[in-house]
Amino acid sequence: MAKEDLELEDEVTVVEDEADESVEAAAEVAKTNLTKRRIIDNYLEERRLQKQLNDYDFDL
Template sequence: MSDEKDTIEVDDDFVIEEPEEVPAVPVETAKTNLSKRRTIDNLLEERRLQRQLADYDFDF
């Protein structure tokens, strides 16, 4: 047996890189997204109905 320590050669082709840090962004839940979508849909429906009422002639 040899008394010399074995050396490990480092290959530069296999450098492990640390992933870039991603800023912490709070994840919105599906329930919140659905709630926002329903609110938008309701506002669009209200606008559509307001336009229909404005176009309707109320004179008799």
Template sequence: MSTDKEELSIEDDFVTADDDVEPQVEPAKTNLSKRRTIDNLLEERRLQRQLADFDYDL
């Protein structure tokens, strides 16, 4: 740590976000449908791997 006292320049040109604006919240229905889509894709991949690994010469 330096003990020198240096003058720091502060820029007043930057724009701050308004405190009144709340972030956009997605409805639970949208999140649930996205989750179901992801689950279905993962299940399909799992089943395709099982088919690829299946020994057809029983």
């Protein structure tokens, strides 16, 4: 029985390690997606400001 208990505990540890790795991987993906989204937002903001600058009538 003691040997079986140890085997079960080892299996639980493996599952926890895999869960930790998947959480870390998911966090890395989320971080990458957030970075990409910020780059896109900055690009769109720059385009919007460039358009406003081009449309501005400097001869007021």
